[in-house]
Amino acid sequence: MIENDDLIEEENEFEEYPEELVEELLETIKKEKNISEVSAALGLSDFEVLGLVHDLLSDGKNIIVKPYDDGFHLLNQGDMVDTGVSKYSFETDDSNEFKFVAISDTRLGSKSQQLAILNDIYRKANDMGIKNVILCGNISAGLKPMIDIESNFIDDSQAQVDYIVSNYPRYEGITTYFISGKLDDKHIQANNINIGKRISDARDDMVYLGEDICDISIDRVKMQVINSKLTKTYTASYRTQQTVDAYRSEDKPDILLYGGLLQMEKYEYRDVNCIAVPSVCATDNEMKSKRYANTIGAWYVTVKTDEKGLLSHITAMDSPYYVSNKKDFAGTSVSINTKSKMAPQFDSASIEAALKSHKYVRNDMSIDAYMQKFHISYKELQGLLYIWEMCGKKVDIVPNGKDMVFKKNVVKKSSYNKKGLEDLIEKEILVVSDTHFGNIHNQVHLLNELYQEAYNRGITDVLHVGDLTDGNYPNRPENPRQQFLHGFDEQVGYAVDMYPEIDGMTTHYILGSHDETHYKNGQATVDFWINKCRKDMDFLGQDTGEIKLDRVKYVLDHPGGGSAQSLSYKPQKRIEILESHNKPKVLLIGHYHKSYHFVYRNVQCVEVPALCSKTQFQQKQGLLNAVGGYFIKTYSDKRGNVQYFEPEEILYGPKDFWDEAGKDKGKVKKLKIDHGIY
Numbered sequence: 001m002i003e004n005d006d007l008i009e010e011e012n013e014f015e016e017y018p019e020e021l022v023e024e025l026l027e028t029i030k031k032e033k034n035i036s037e038v039s040a041a042l043g044l045s046d047f048e049v050l051g052l053v054h055d056l057l058s059d060g061k062n063i064i065v066k067p068y069d070d071g072f073h074l075l076n077q078g079d080m081v082d083t084g085v086s087k088y089s090f091e092t093d094d095s096n097e098f099k100f101v102a103i104s105d106t107r108l109g110s111k112s113q114q115l116a117i118l119n120d121i122y123r124k125a126n127d128m129g130i131k132n133v134i135l136c137g138n139i140s141a142g143l144k145p146m147i148d149i150e151s152n153f154i155d156d157s158q159a160q161v162d163y164i165v166s167n168y169p170r171y172e173g174i175t176t177y178f179i180s181g182k183l184d185d186k187h188i189q190a191n192n193i194n195i196g197k198r199i200s201d202a203r204d205d206m207v208y209l210g211e212d213i214c215d216i217s218i219d220r221v222k223m224q225v226i227n228s229k230l231t232k233t234y235t236a237s238y239r240t241q242q243t244v245d246a247y248r249s250e251d252k253p254d255i256l257l258y259g260g261l262l263q264m265e266k267y268e269y270r271d272v273n274c275i276a277v278p279s280v281c282a283t284d285n286e287m288k289s290k291r292y293a294n295t296i297g298a299w300y301v302t303v304k305t306d307e308k309g310l311l312s313h314i315t316a317m318d319s320p321y322y323v324s325n326k327k328d329f330a331g332t333s334v335s336i337n338t339k340s341k342m343a344p345q346f347d348s349a350s351i352e353a354a355l356k357s358h359k360y361v362r363n364d365m366s367i368d369a370y371m372q373k374f375h376i377s378y379k380e381l382q383g384l385l386y387i388w389e390m391c392g393k394k395v396d397i398v399p400n401g402k403d404m405v406f407k408k409n410v411v412k413k414s415s416y417n418k419k420g421l422e423d424l425i426e427k428e429i430l431v432v433s434d435t436h437f438g439n440i441h442n443q444v445h446l447l448n449e450l451y452q453e454a455y456n457r458g459i460t461d462v463l464h465v466g467d468l469t470d471g472n473y474p475n476r477p478e479n480p481r482q483q484f485l486h487g488f489d490e491q492v493g494y495a496v497d498m499y500p501e502i503d504g505m506t507t508h509y510i511l512g513s514h515d516e517t518h519y520k521n522g523q524a525t526v527d528f529w530i531n532k533c534r535k536d537m538d539f540l541g542q543d544t545g546e547i548k549l550d551r552v553k554y555v556l557d558h559p560g561g562g563s564a565q566s567l568s569y570k571p572q573k574r575i576e577i578l579e580s581h582n583k584p585k586v587l588l589i590g591h592y593h594k595s596y597h598f599v600y601r602n603v604q605c606v607e608v609p610a611l612c613s614k615t616q617f618q619q620k621q622g623l624l625n626a627v628g629g630y631f632i633k634t635y636s637d638k639r640g641n642v643q644y645f646e647p648e649e650i651l652y653g654p655k656d657f658w659d660e661a662g663k664d665k666g667k668v669k670k671l672k673i674d675h676g677i678y
Contacts, residue, residue, distance in 0.1 A: 017052055025052060029063065032075040046071075047354065047383030053388040056159035061429070062193060063620055065162065066202050070452065071541075086210030088177065089217045090132070092305050096312070098218045100132040103123045104227070104259030105132055109154040109327050110166050112284035114296060115167060116416040117321050121280065121298045122169040127420055127573040128300065131173050136259025136277045137212065137227025137396070138162060138198070143190050151284055157187040163200040176206045177212050181227035181260050187269070191226045201522040215253070219309035224253040228260035232292050235597055236263050237568035240274045247272070254311045255303070262287070264599035267318050268566060268651055273314050275299060278418050278599070282324035295599050296321040300644075315647035320599050326398045331414040346510035354387040361395055364405045365475050366624065385670075411562035412641030422636040424643055427550045430454040432629040433465035433558075434610035437495045438485035441613040441628060443469070444498060446652055450498035450611075450672040453650075455673055457631070461549055465590030466512025466528075466558030468495055472521055488524040496533045500671040508538045510545040512558035512591060516562025526658070546584070551640030555584035558591050563623050567596040571605050578603070585642045586634070595620070595626035597647045608625050608628055613657045627652045 017413035021042065028041050039046050053074065058226045064075040092098045103121060107113050140160045154160050166553060181240045182197040187193045201605075209216075209225065215225040217671055238260050247253075247270070255273045264278040278295040287294050291494035311667060319375045357374060371381060388395050419676070430450060433525040436442045454462060469491040473479045499507070511526055519525045527539040540547055545556045557574060565572050571589055578601070588606045592611040609626035618625050629652035635644035658667065 006240055006506045017055065018606040020211060022056065022332070026061070026076050029076045031652070032073050034075060038074055045380055046233060047380035049383065050307050050386050051379045051382035054382060056586040063325055064198055064201055069115070078113045078323060087215055092219050095617045096305045098303045100134050101130055102134050102136065102257055102275060102277045102301055103280050103283055104277040105138040105181070106135065106137035106430040107138055107141045107260060108167065109152050109160040110153055110281060110284060111153050112282040113141070114280050114282055114324055116327050116328050116414045116640045119169050119523065120173055120281050120416040120418050122174065124420060125174060126171045130300065131175065132543055133174060133176045133177055133244040135178035136225055136227060137179050137256050137262060139178055140187070140195055142183030142186040148286065151286070157191045157193040157195065161198045164199055164509060168203070168206065170205060174205065177209050178206065179209045179225055179227055180211050182229050185211065199651055207307070218303050219305060221305055221311045222253040223255040223257065225257045226259065228258065232261055234588070235566040235569045236265055236600065237596065239568050240265070240276055241269060244270050244272045244274060255314065263598065264295045264297055264320060265568065266647065267596040268649060275316060277299070278320070282326060293600065296324060299601070314650055315646060317644050318599060319644050320602070322602050325414050326486060328414050356385050357384065358388050358393050361406050361408060363408055366403045366405055367397060370406070387512060387526050419637065419643060421644060423548050425551065425665050426633065426635055426653060427492045428457060428459055428631060428633045429467065429549065430459055430462045430629060430631055431606065431608050432611055433461065433608035434512070434612055436467055436470040436612040437498070438470040438483050438491035439612055439615065440482055440484050441615050443613060443657060444668045445612050446627065446656060446659060447611050448500055450650065451502060451671055453506065455502050463505045463506060463554065463556060463588060464507055464509035465556045465588050466510045466543070467514040467590060468509060468511065469515050469518070469526060471514035472518035473517060474521070478616055484623045488522065492526055492529050492639055496530060498668065498670050499534065499537070501534070501536055502673040504534055506538055508540055508547050510540050510556045510558055513560050516542060548640065550636060552586060552634055552636045552642060553584045553640060554588060556588045557589050559588060559589065560591070563592045563594070567594055567607065568598055571596070571598070571607055572600060575600050575603050575605060585640060593623070593625045595628060595649055595651060603641055606632065606647055609651065627657070
């Protein structure tokens with residue numbers, strides 16, 4: 001704490017503690033003891049004991065300092081590091097539901113931390129009645145190399161533990177379950193300190209689930225929580241897809257929570273619900289130097305099980321935070337709403353006296369004058385400095401000429417209060433794409449099923465993202481065999497006659513590359529005849545279109561070109577060409593027959609699956625083909641900014657398909673609901 005020892009007179013320098021005293025202290029606190037008991041055993045004052053403990057912590061000793069009502073308790077405890085996969089179990093409530101908030105990378109102790117946003121996430125969880133938070137690693141900033149040490153405002157293992165214990169949000173009834181991440185592991189590597197265990201020992205509302213990975217069961221639902229030890233890649237979905245690809249079928253979880261990637265994505269892949277959990281920290285120098293995109297936010301997740309305890313349904317609402325506070329570390333205080341016994345009261349006489357003595361500290365006050373006033377030694381002053389720091393009243397000692405003086409940390413408090421769901425505009429829509437009317441693999445009955453559910457939910461707007469019809473490709477000799485309807489008249493006539501029609505519901509649509517072949521082959525325009533014959537269908541454009549619903553700007557995009565193995569690669573490229581001042585709030589992408597959602601450059605992006613099963617062309621090219629649609633719920637402010645986004649992915653499998661159903665025209669009936677009569 002004292003930055004320039006040579007400016008202090010030799011007789012006033014801190015003295016080394018005798019080795020025998022150090023050994024006696026460590027032996028005394030092998031069992032947890034109150035600081036008064038330790039002081040009496042060693043013949044020292046409370047402040048001298050804390051000063052000694054502070055030195056030993058700096059040397060990497062495994063001493064836990066716990067605040068209780070009767071003062072600090074001390075415990076010398078070696079950290080046990082379990083390299084195996086830990087396990088934990090939860091049970092659903094009476095409604096067969098388990099709700100939790102998923103967060104990651106709080107990186108507390110870093111100058112990029114966002115404690116104000118973390119506080120806000122806990123406030124929202126409390127308001128929603130959610131009692132469980134799962135943190136997917138990197139609760140701490142870890143230890144930085146000398147070249148980057150200024151990135152942390154706390155760069156000591158035990159000091160980061162103390163800061164987290166004192167400042168992590170506390171809410172009555174909310175429990176935080178967390179794994180460690182690769183940054184947290186640096187404390188083990190450097191000082192043999194398992195900070196996850198120490199935090200869990202000091203806070204009864206925080207449960208440590210193990211190092212880097214934990215298998216969780218929710219009834220009989222399997223969920224795996226991981227913090228990535230691998231480097232982040234440009235392609236957002238690559239790491240999560242790679243992880244799922246590596247699972248043996250018998251080892252696959254139902255849900256994968258993946259932290260450490262600094263990104264927000266959700267999709268189903270190989271029957272695994274993948275959720276990449278974003279950070280709760282601002283972009284730091286390392287992220288900038290490595291060109292890492294960083295999304296800040298949280299997921300609010302509901303897992304529903306069936307009567308057998310198996311996964312029935314999962315919904316996840318994302319909550320991104322678009323603006324961070326670069327000075328958060330200097331001005332955010334702990335958010336407390338609890339009667340937990342671990343909330344430090346500091347009632348012991350010695351600690352109460354230390355806090356009272358802090359009131360007499362003034363900026364630029366000589367430490368010699370202070371010690372003379374209170375008749376304390378340098379060793380006791382070191383203990384006082386440690387108590388003040390643990391109680392959030394950090395004081396630095398800096399040189400001023402030949403004197404060493406106090407410098408109090410006085411900062412403006414920062415806070416973040418995002419609007420709750422009840423204060424925002426709620427809007428739910430249905431999104432579909434690639435119906436390919438006329439292809440033998442189109443699944444009109446599934447389109448009807450989605451529209452029926454939309455009607456049941458009271459939805460009034462549906463967005464269709466192109467390739468309404470299958471078109472005509474003369475350059476593909478196999479094309480006629482893949483169709484039961486040929487040419488413009490048959491396909492567009494079928495769309496006019498068979499597309500679902502519900503009173504009070506409008507389908508806003510764009511045309512895709514397959515639709516455009518009708519124009520290229522004979523200048524026949526699909527939109528002209530559909531708009532002429534169907535007043536409930538609203539044409540937005542060829543290949544792309546824009547619409548505002550409750551002031552939220554949606555862009556529908558049907559690109560060309562081939563697909564990519566990584567789900568996010570093509571959408572990332574589409575978003576990167578958007579002008580900053582003209583980005584939509586929601587981007588919907590068709591064409592690729594993929595199902596994927598992520599947040600990128602502050603855009604909510606959804607790749608919309610098809611309503612056509614795998615074609616001969618896709619089979620030849622080795623392409624994935626997702627079949628289904630999305631129910632999307634937005635919560636936006638009056639300016640059209642999306643504050644919460646809930647993408648509900650509805651996917652169908654082979655058992656739901658009608659094989660070459662299009663050939664049997666009489667098998668599919670049109671869904672028509674007029675004035676509530678089906």
